[in-house]
Amino acid sequence: MILGIDVGGTHTDAVLLDHYEVRKKAKVLTNRENLLDSLLKVTEEILSDEGPEILDRVVLSTTMSTNAIVQDKISKVGMILASGPGLPPSMLTINDDTHFVSGYVNHRGVEVAGIDHDEISKIAEKLRGEGIEHVGIVGKFSSRDPHIETDIGDSIDGKFKHISLGHRMSGNLNFPRRIATTYLNAAVWDTYNSFIDNIKEFVGRFKTDFPIYILKADGGTFEISQSVKCPVQTILSGPAASIMGILSLTNCQEDAIALDIGGTTTDIAIFAGGIPLLEPLGVTIKGHKTLIRGLRTRSIGIGGDSRVTYENGELTVGPERVGPAAAFGGPSPTPTDAMIVLGLTDIGEKEKAEKAIAEIAESMNVPLHDAAETIFHSACETITSSVKDMIDEINNAPVYTVHEMLDGKKIEPNLLYVVGGPAKPMAPRLGDMLGCTTHIPENAEVANAIGASLARTTTELTVLADTEKGTLTIVEEGIQLTIPREFEREDALKICMDKLRERAIKMGAKEDDLEIEITEDQSFNMVRGYYTAGKNIRIKAQVKPGLISNFQKGETR
Amino acid sequence: MNVKKTGLIFFPAFDWAISPSHPEREERLLYTQDQVFEEGLLDLDNVFEFKPGLASTEDINRIHICVPGAESVITESHLISAGGAITAAEKVLTKEVDNAFALVRPPGHHAMRVVHGARGFCNINIEAIMVEYIRHRYGHKRIAIVDTDCHHGDGSQDIFWHDPDTLYISIHQDGRTLYPGSGFPNEFGGPNALGYTINIPLPPNTSDKGFLFALDNLILPILDEFKPDLVINSAGQDNHYSDPITNMNFSANGYAILNERLSPDIAVLEGGYSIESALPYINVGIIMAMAGLDYSFVKEPDYNPREIEQSSQISRYIEEEVSQIYELWKNRHSQKAEMVKNAKYARRSRSIYYDTDGINEEQEETIRICDDCGGMLTIDSKASTGNRIFAVIVPGQSCSTCREKGEKAFESVETGRYDYVYFQDRDRDLFIVK
Numbered sequence: 001m002i003l004g005i006d007v008g009g010t011h012t013d014a015v016l017l018d019h020y021e022v023r024k025k026a027k028v029l030t031n032r033e034n035l036l037d038s039l040l041k042v043t044e045e046i047l048s049d050e051g052p053e054i055l056d057r058v059v060l061s062t063t064m065s066t067n068a069i070v071q072d073k074i075s076k077v078g079m080i081l082a083s084g085p086g087l088p089p090s091m092l093t094i095n096d097d098t099h100f101v102s103g104y105v106n107h108r109g110v111e112v113a114g115i116d117h118d119e120i121s122k123i124a125e126k127l128r129g130e131g132i133e134h135v136g137i138v139g140k141f142s143s144r145d146p147h148i149e150t151d152i153g154d155s156i157d158g159k160f161k162h163i164s165l166g167h168r169m170s171g172n173l174n175f176p177r178r179i180a181t182t183y184l185n186a187a188v189w190d191t192y193n194s195f196i197d198n199i200k201e202f203v204g205r206f207k208t209d210f211p212i213y214i215l216k217a218d219g220g221t222f223e224i225s226q227s228v229k230c231p232v233q234t235i236l237s238g239p240a241a242s243i244m245g246i247l248s249l250t251n252c253q254e255d256a257i258a259l260d261i262g263g264t265t266t267d268i269a270i271f272a273g274g275i276p277l278l279e280p281l282g283v284t285i286k287g288h289k290t291l292i293r294g295l296r297t298r299s300i301g302i303g304g305d306s307r308v309t310y311e312n313g314e315l316t317v318g319p320e321r322v323g324p325a326a327a328f329g330g331p332s333p334t335p336t337d338a339m340i341v342l343g344l345t346d347i348g349e350k351e352k353a354e355k356a357i358a359e360i361a362e363s364m365n366v367p368l369h370d371a372a373e374t375i376f377h378s379a380c381e382t383i384t385s386s387v388k389d390m391i392d393e394i395n396n397a398p399v400y401t402v403h404e405m406l407d408g409k410k411i412e413p414n415l416l417y418v419v420g421g422p423a424k425p426m427a428p429r430l431g432d433m434l435g436c437t438t439h440i441p442e443n444a445e446v447a448n449a450i451g452a453s454l455a456r457t458t459t460e461l462t463v464l465a466d467t468e469k470g471t472l473t474i475v476e477e478g479i480q481l482t483i484p485r486e487f488e489r490e491d492a493l494k495i496c497m498d499k500l501r502e503r504a505i506k507m508g509a510k511e512d513d514l515e516i517e518i519t520e521d522q523s524f525n526m527v528r529g530y531y532t533a534g535k536n537i538r539i540k541a542q543v544k545p546g547l548i549s550n551f552q553k554g555e556t557r
Numbered sequence: 558m559n560v561k562k563t564g565l566i567f568f569p570a571f572d573w574a575i576s577p578s579h580p581e582r583e584e585r586l587l588y589t590q591d592q593v594f595e596e597g598l599l600d601l602d603n604v605f606e607f608k609p610g611l612a613s614t615e616d617i618n619r620i621h622i623c624v625p626g627a628e629s630v631i632t633e634s635h636l637i638s639a640g641g642a643i644t645a646a647e648k649v650l651t652k653e654v655d656n657a658f659a660l661v662r663p664p665g666h667h668a669m670r671v672v673h674g675a676r677g678f679c680n681i682n683i684e685a686i687m688v689e690y691i692r693h694r695y696g697h698k699r700i701a702i703v704d705t706d707c708h709h710g711d712g713s714q715d716i717f718w719h720d721p722d723t724l725y726i727s728i729h730q731d732g733r734t735l736y737p738g739s740g741f742p743n744e745f746g747g748p749n750a751l752g753y754t755i756n757i758p759l760p761p762n763t764s765d766k767g768f769l770f771a772l773d774n775l776i777l778p779i780l781d782e783f784k785p786d787l788v789i790n791s792a793g794q795d796n797h798y799s800d801p802i803t804n805m806n807f808s809a810n811g812y813a814i815l816n817e818r819l820s821p822d823i824a825v826l827e828g829g830y831s832i833e834s835a836l837p838y839i840n841v842g843i844i845m846a847m848a849g850l851d852y853s854f855v856k857e858p859d860y861n862p863r864e865i866e867q868s869s870q871i872s873r874y875i876e877e878e879v880s881q882i883y884e885l886w887k888n889r890h891s892q893k894a895e896m897v898k899n900a901k902y903a904r905r906s907r908s909i910y911y912d913t914d915g916i917n918e919e920q921e922e923t924i925r926i927c928d929d930c931g932g933m934l935t936i937d938s939k940a941s942t943g944n945r946i947f948a949v950i951v952p953g954q955s956c957s958t959c960r961e962k963g964e965k966a967f968e969s970v971e972t973g974r975y976d977y978v979y980f981q982d983r984d985r986d987l988f989i990v991k
Contacts, residue, residue, distance in 0.1 A: 085854055086841060088851045091850070108588070173591060174594060174595060175596060398606055398609075401572040402633050405633070524584045
């Protein structure tokens, strides 16, 4: 059986899946000061009738790293940046302990300037003197050739508790994001590791063995002992859990829109051919743009409990929530109250809802029903216009080849999934406005925990070959190999696939779950003078976010 | 520096080349893309990337006479690079951004008004198409184009030769030492637009100092007097010291300084073939300068200002040339009378070679001398492809006489002598072929 746990901001949910059927659900309030406590409680509740030996797999989505970052409960980090030419240091400094050092490689990964050991050793002493135990090392173009980072790391090896290297975070270009990602990884390392130690200790008491996985922002998982190397990957796993939940509760194979409508906010996600879309570069957390792969979501300030006001001839719905709906004793009229008045739902106390909406109707000088209708429509329109914006943004993303420019695929969803409290009353109108067929999945209240339970292990890998230099770099693994001049794109593709498989298995993937996709495949002839000097080959592949195998979508009941 | 909202239209056309080992090939903007991505420029709050639109044949026919038609001389890639320039203009004119840079290929500044094929890696003139698009869409504007490509922009010069509302300034390596072999100070505009074409040839090995001297002492003062509504930079990058097909000593830092001082509303990439050692750094420098950011840390790995410093002889030569050209500009109004005397029409005959496609063209151009507009223009052109054409062009903001004369010329042309006869009327946005 599979145990899935989602530690959310308000509730911690757990589900026990038996052959993909929900056998048991549990819900406890999240203790924000002690997440482990919430985990233990919910686990005890769900395993009250069974022993832990029934578990084949446990998956955890936790806000541990997210909270640490959002609440600034992070370690002090010394950042050593080999920045080369480009942006000025003032635009790259991420904290008070950022130091710039010499040494860099260029866009082809060719070393232009070497590192200065004395300079680095002085910085290391200074950082130690300040009691700093965590260091991040990031080099310009280290995802082309990581040796500057590894050389700096080697030269201060043993002097710190933990060192995070930029190229291990992502194979993508973007120096400022690499700095932010590495910084956050080092900053949450301690908090995350002690949390995981506690979990391991707790699980150790069960005297039975089952793999534990942690959910990442991209809707994939990795094995718990792998997660401690790169804890920053676990941030923002909450929205990912919700999207994977929708995927597991439906049989989505096509372009679709997914909405999670809560009390305060609505989260929007988009599926392309049944696959949730990823952020093009990485997720953003507390103002830090990162290189962390994450599902593409947009959160807007509108929900069932959004405050409704009418001032100076203008109706405003959201973005604040000042309390529950008036029907539940809240202080102000809300879209939920409007839906009650319209008879779309019969929750709460109808008189209170009518009274709240009547105030708006009076200032608008229209009948009660008209006011309710206007509020309801306005809430739906805020959501649908954001959905349309998001789809436009995806369809208008820049492309860099003539082929893609003329024949580029467009997302055209005809399907809308809605979960969350107001899903039932709002879905039909939203579907009409978006021209979509609507579906409200069953068991949606524990969709997050189900999504976490069934998410497969994901990872990606970048392989770069430069036949003029005679080198092949497997970026995220920090490996460099020598290659012959005749090396071809096909060779690089094969190496990339093989190494991605190895990496995925190491991260905890099962052979059957390796749904691999090539995400970048480019080979350029490098012409110098009038002859071809070599090939510049760039391959990227990923295990797509999705559900574990032997599981048909929509099977969860 | 003032931080500005800068639009970037990036289209490297990774699947398009003139031929596999041609300088204008797939790889050209690869390392520029790497550098721009690695610097994270697109993440900056004041830098916005836009997808290029596609230019239409109407956009091309507003400015060019393509023989036999636009479809026959272009590929999709040209429609995207011209479309990219148009997108840049749109974003600026709708005030979505303060300025914009179309980092697109293929380039266009060697493409002349009449197009029988490709010259100097160019088929259609993307800036010229953009300029006429702006006027068509946003009303008539005074526009200055400052072409900083190392090669004389003979195509842009040809297109704007008779247009007194477009100031075309080209600063380039001396035509006696480099393709296309033109662009001397005495090429100064047609009779109705004397002084609105300015050529500043610089000797080989000119470095930052020389370029910036000409900028500060000639280009900027002339722009001050011309008072354009829009300044466009044809941002060729082949003046760089590492460029393989030219002989100048300009640096990435020099390009950034030039851009900051010129402060163009729109920049459009032209040439530049040092794809690995120069373009990544120049383009990052230009984007940062346009966005008003500190670009002083942008420099080439092998940058050594002493090694590329120009000689004092070059400095003196440039100082002298700059003062002569400025004199010429000052006296532009008095020269017209001297030049045209009582003539009603002026005629010029030229041979034009299309190096990229190996085509020869013989062209005779006749302009009506006019004090009220750019003047009605007719062109008789015969190419080695076998095509002979006649074109009548009524300029934008034309006077009624020039329009009547133009319409009459088109009606009365002996069609039997030509394969195609064209009529282009900018104000009415008309393009007729018979």
